[in-house]
Amino acid sequence: MPSYIAPVDDMMFLFEKLRDNKNYNEIEKYKEVSSDLVRNILEEAAKINQNLILPLAKKGDENPAVLENGVVRTPPGYKEAYQKYIEDGWTSLSCDPKYGGQGMPKTVSAFFDEMLSSASLSFKLYSELSIGAYNCINHHATDEIKNKYLPKIVEGKWSGTMCLTEPVCGTDLGLLKTKAAPQSDGTFKLSGQKIFITSGDHDLTENIIHLVIARATDSPAGTKGISLFLVPKFIVNEDGSIGPRNGISTGSIESKMGIKGSATCVLNFDEATGYMIGKKDKGLNAMFTMMNLERIVVGIQGLGISEIAYQNSLAYAKERKQGKTNKTKSTNGADFIIEHADIRRLLLNMKSIIEGERALCFWLSQQTEVSLNHHDEKVRQEASDFVSLMTPVVKSLFTDLGMEITNDAMQIHGGYGYTKDQGIEQLYRDNRITPIYEGTNSVQAADLVFRKLSNKNGDIINKYIDLIKTETDLDNEKIKPFIKEFKDYLNILVKFSEWINEKTKTDRDDVSAAANDYLKTLGFVSVAYAWIKVLDVSFKDYNENKNFYDDKINTAKFYFDKILPRAEQHYKSAISGSSNIMNFKFN
Amino acid sequence: MPSYIAPVDDMMFLFEKLRDNKNYNEIEKYKEVSSDLVRNILEEAAKINQNLILPLAKKGDENPAVLENGVVRTPPGYKEAYQKYIEDGWTSLSCDPKYGGQGMPKTVSAFFDEMLSSASLSFKLYSELSIGAYNCINHHATDEIKNKYLPKIVEGKWSGTMCLTEPVCGTDLGLLKTKAAPQSDGTFKLSGQKIFITSGDHDLTENIIHLVIARATDSPAGTKGISLFLVPKFIVNEDGSIGPRNGISTGSIESKMGIKGSATCVLNFDEATGYMIGKKDKGLNAMFTMMNLERIVVGIQGLGISEIAYQNSLAYAKERKQGKTNKTKSTNGADFIIEHADIRRLLLNMKSIIEGERALCFWLSQQTEVSLNHHDEKVRQEASDFVSLMTPVVKSLFTDLGMEITNDAMQIHGGYGYTKDQGIEQLYRDNRITPIYEGTNSVQAADLVFRKLSNKNGDIINKYIDLIKTETDLDNEKIKPFIKEFKDYLNILVKFSEWINEKTKTDRDDVSAAANDYLKTLGFVSVAYAWIKVLDVSFKDYNENKNFYDDKINTAKFYFDKILPRAEQHYKSAISGSSNIMNFKFN
Numbered sequence A, B: 001m002p003s004y005i006a007p008v009d010d011m012m013f014l015f016e017k018l019r020d021n022k023n024y025n026e027i028e029k030y031k032e033v034s035s036d037l038v039r040n041i042l043e044e045a046a047k048i049n050q051n052l053i054l055p056l057a058k059k060g061d062e063n064p065a066v067l068e069n070g071v072v073r074t075p076p077g078y079k080e081a082y083q084k085y086i087e088d089g090w091t092s093l094s095c096d097p098k099y100g101g102q103g104m105p106k107t108v109s110a111f112f113d114e115m116l117s118s119a120s121l122s123f124k125l126y127s128e129l130s131i132g133a134y135n136c137i138n139h140h141a142t143d144e145i146k147n148k149y150l151p152k153i154v155e156g157k158w159s160g161t162m163c164l165t166e167p168v169c170g171t172d173l174g175l176l177k178t179k180a181a182p183q184s185d186g187t188f189k190l191s192g193q194k195i196f197i198t199s200g201d202h203d204l205t206e207n208i209i210h211l212v213i214a215r216a217t218d219s220p221a222g223t224k225g226i227s228l229f230l231v232p233k234f235i236v237n238e239d240g241s242i243g244p245r246n247g248i249s250t251g252s253i254e255s256k257m258g259i260k261g262s263a264t265c266v267l268n269f270d271e272a273t274g275y276m277i278g279k280k281d282k283g284l285n286a287m288f289t290m291m292n293l294e295r296i297v298v299g300i301q302g303l304g305i306s307e308i309a310y311q312n313s314l315a316y317a318k319e320r321k322q323g324k325t326n327k328t329k330s331t332n333g334a335d336f337i338i339e340h341a342d343i344r345r346l347l348l349n350m351k352s353i354i355e356g357e358r359a360l361c362f363w364l365s366q367q368t369e370v371s372l373n374h375h376d377e378k379v380r381q382e383a384s385d386f387v388s389l390m391t392p393v394v395k396s397l398f399t400d401l402g403m404e405i406t407n408d409a410m411q412i413h414g415g416y417g418y419t420k421d422q423g424i425e426q427l428y429r430d431n432r433i434t435p436i437y438e439g440t441n442s443v444q445a446a447d448l449v450f451r452k453l454s455n456k457n458g459d460i461i462n463k464y465i466d467l468i469k470t471e472t473d474l475d476n477e478k479i480k481p482f483i484k485e486f487k488d489y490l491n492i493l494v495k496f497s498e499w500i501n502e503k504t505k506t507d508r509d510d511v512s513a514a515a516n517d518y519l520k521t522l523g524f525v526s527v528a529y530a531w532i533k534v535l536d537v538s539f540k541d542y543n544e545n546k547n548f549y550d551d552k553i554n555t556a557k558f559y560f561d562k563i564l565p566r567a568e569q570h571y572k573s574a575i576s577g578s579s580n581i582m583n584f585k586f587n
Helices: A008-017 A035-062 A078-087 A106-119 A121-140 A143-155 A283-319 A341-373 A377-413 A424-431 A441-452 A460-471 A477-506 A508-540 A546-563 A566-574 A579-583 B008-017 B035-062 B078-087 B106-119 B121-140 B143-155 B283-319 B341-373 B377-413 B424-431 B441-452 B460-471 B477-506 B508-540 B546-563 B566-574 B579-583
Strands: A066-068 A071-073 A158-163 A179-182 A188-198 A207-216 A226-232 A234-236 A242-245 A248-253 A264-277 B066-068 B071-073 B158-163 B179-182 B188-198 B207-216 B226-232 B234-236 B242-245 B248-253 B264-277
Touching: A008 A035, A008 A106, A008 A341, A035 A078, A035 A106, A035 A121, A035 A424, A066 A248, A071 A248, A078 A121, A106 A121, A106 A283, A106 A341, A121 A143, A121 A158, A121 A207, A121 A226, A121 A264, A121 A283, A121 A424, A143 A158, A143 A207, A143 A226, A158 A188, A158 A283, A179 A264, A188 A207, A188 A226, A207 A264, A207 A283, A226 A234, A226 A283, A283 A341, A283 A377, A283 A424, A341 A377, A341 A508, A341 A546, A341 B441, A341 B508, A341 B579, A377 A424, A377 A441, A377 A460, A377 A508, A441 A477, A441 A508, A441 B341, A460 A477, A460 A508, A477 A508, A477 A546, A477 A566, A508 A546, A508 A566, A508 A579, A508 B341, A546 B566, A546 B579, A566 B546, A566 B566, A579 B341, A579 B546, B008 B035, B008 B106, B008 B341, B035 B078, B035 B106, B035 B121, B035 B424, B066 B248, B071 B248, B078 B121, B106 B121, B106 B283, B106 B341, B121 B143, B121 B158, B121 B207, B121 B226, B121 B264, B121 B283, B121 B424, B143 B158, B143 B207, B143 B226, B158 B188, B158 B283, B179 B264, B188 B207, B188 B226, B207 B264, B207 B283, B226 B234, B226 B283, B283 B341, B283 B377, B283 B424, B341 B377, B341 B508, B341 B546, B377 B424, B377 B441, B377 B460, B377 B508, B441 B477, B441 B508, B460 B477, B460 B508, B477 B508, B477 B546, B477 B566, B508 B546, B508 B566, B508 B579
Parallel strands: A158 A207, A179 A207, B158 B207, B179 B207
Antiparallel strands: A066 A071, A179 A188, A188 A264, A207 A226, A226 A264, A234 A242, A248 A264, B066 B071, B179 B188, B188 B264, B207 B226, B226 B264, B234 B242, B248 B264
16 A cells, blocks of 8 residues: 655645735735644644545555445445544535635645545545535525535535536537426426436435536527536425435446546436526536636646655655666665666656646645635736636646656556555556546647637736746846746747737637647646746745755756756647648548 | 457558568568468458457456466456467467478568557467567577477467566566576476566466576576576476476466456476576576567557557547537537547547557568578678667557557547446556566666667667668658658757767766656657658659558658657757756655
């Protein structure tokens, strides 16, 4: 079984030294979230993840969730762990105190998301969608519904799902067939089939609150006729108690490559009672509130799995002897593989990506809080635009690099990485869903180039590049070599952005074919931007903690030497255009 | 279950049009291997792979090989299929007619290896190591041993293994502990444990012939005291009949990420009778004969799995509708995903890599045959040097790109690629062993930079680059744009080679840290070289088969536009050196 120690020090470094967003620091309600409080939370979080949740990963892989007589049973140990998890209040960490939450900002809860992803993604998914449902209901439902459902969801006694996909519609929700027939009492009867529903059924909670998109029987075809409904597994009585079973049954659960502890369900809705959330035919907008926050969390999943893959690769490299290094001092026998240049390169590849991603994610958490909670609407809007821009980048880049990192972890472990005993190959299999769900990474890339670079508020990508330019205009002598290199790649991003902008007007297929490459270039440059912030602190506060900052500076150097050059290759590959691709005859 | 149609036309194109090695064409015994004969063989090979072997892949994944009461049982259907396989003579395809083989050159048998890898890697492994054992015995054993063992191995009634790895020695064979005690009759008694032994035990053949490296009790420590022994599962009587069981037992079999149909065994040798092959203490040299040919076959495995991943991605893209394209003609509903630029890009990524690899592999097969069979020793030696140079490249590049391609295949299939039903995720899991076994890809890269670029015969890499320069000095007008771009990347390879050569003298850690990048640059340029050969034929013979050659030309164009630029990024990343990497303190 892989081991895991939560990287609390690195997280606290970010919370204490990188909380540099002026607007974030103006949010009144977070002013009392002190470093001491946060360290306390993270240390408690580390304990539950390391001790209670981590062992569930292997258990869930060996004893997948099963469907027996119409009932989904979670793997052994999940129930007991979930009880402890909700008793300790972890579901409520980022929720509104009004509904029983602890009101922590995403600058803190994102760290918890990362730890939980490291410990067991399968287990995490049973509460993750509850937070998604919480956010969606909180933003779009009536007070009546909020008061009825949110306290139980926040408490963790009820869980949530997002029911979007159907057999013929994954990416393309306009094709959905699930119908909602209006009833005289204002409710709806939903009928249809939803597939790939994460935590669609399970035995951990008293009730499951499904958020379902469906087409009202009198609504138009396509995406303009989609509404959002709250459909509980058990009807909730007026007094909040659990009533009769609703018309929802579990048809089957998927047998998957990984996250086997998580139940991925086919749900059949047969005249199930549902309550409309938000406006009729505007269901996709409401669902996207939930999905956008969820997409960032999926990026964090990739980061969390990368972290545990790195930790175990490092530990193995320190205990496995094989071959002699170029400068071996051994006269007999092999050296530890951590002495080999190529293994060190792989480890630094992981470390420099992970720590850069964590810093970028912290930047994004601040922006997200500003977008949700700043008192000035204009400030909120600008932050929201940055969050929208970077959501597909974080989702795709972190999950793709998670595959690279878990794959490299197997390689460092050699044959032992391929066998089941050590649990390393499971990390790849579990992570492999992250580039697929919540919109495949290609869908994210298309979203980025066609909808996020500019919007009704103007040219968002240029505002973002201007922000980077301002924030990296640093005159510390030691940081200058980094800045010099950074500017070269920022220029590539500028040129690439101009190319995309131009091609969007003249040949959208060129843009479609380049979208994944563009996302990568933007992503690698953004991680470098986060590293510049880390470097700035590292040089300024160097004498406070020399070992820590030496580690940061040298890790950053690796990123700039070895990873950042990838940004250029993506640009070169992309600008050759798409005519050959589009004209190709696939026989 | 994935479908598969063997790419016989592409293989025949290579056999008929790319058989351009003058020395190969001088080999007397292959002059009668006609196109008609080869097409006949490939069509029969296609049938058995498509019909009989392909279904074994999923069966083996769902019903892995098991160890019961000390006996390994292969998955359902393997026995019957193996019987048919050997009755039809497929084990003997490339073996010497003297021992019952069909004497086909590797220019043909490599195609069969590819098909079999596409159909079922697990099933393939039961006969693949037999061919390895055949080669090793044929090159290094006495006539007595050859006559006793080879006919049965060629016939497929007995199979073979390579027993190298032990618990503390994988890459580093000098550490091995298995002992061989000399007996008065000239035989040895072997005792020790071998792990990760592919097909170490199974129920498909009457006997298993293990080739085991061990240390004679009076031999020195380290790699200079290793000898090679033939150790049969059952002692073979003087008359060739099966005698008593030898002192070998199966301790356990591995539970693995993939190739679950293949039994990966822990073998315990307890005073097992063995016969020395080749010279005492020179066992590694003999084993490397077997390993080098085997490494090329592992590269071909990566190619074969890539091919089936591509075929199924293409078929799915043609039947799955999702989203609208930029130039949609649909007024209602989605377009086929093959109309989307990004999906087309992924498909061409696969196709251009696969066909380029197949062409490069065909070039290598010709060189291999020249190295083994040309009448002129000097010619043999030069070809052998090229084969040695390109063996680690083909092994590593093809298997790493196999991971990229099987991974992309999952992505194209979306959620359906992650579930077990369609068998797509199995392709990744099965392929994932190929960058690990037969020497990890990092071991291959180290082998390349430290042992293959130059040897006692001189500067091999420069001879190779000169060969490429001569062969790509083409004046066809249509090929010129390709040649122009190719020269840019060839120059990068030249500079990178000079850098490696220089650093080998001054800082070997720089070379170690750059080895994987160098292998990739050499690999991508070599695949481009193979594409240039294909292009040359395509332009010259264009009117013979316009559709076929248009397909080739446009596929090549994709490779040059989108894939070849990666060669430069590896160079840039590598030349930043290793001092930061080597000095890094991993806390």
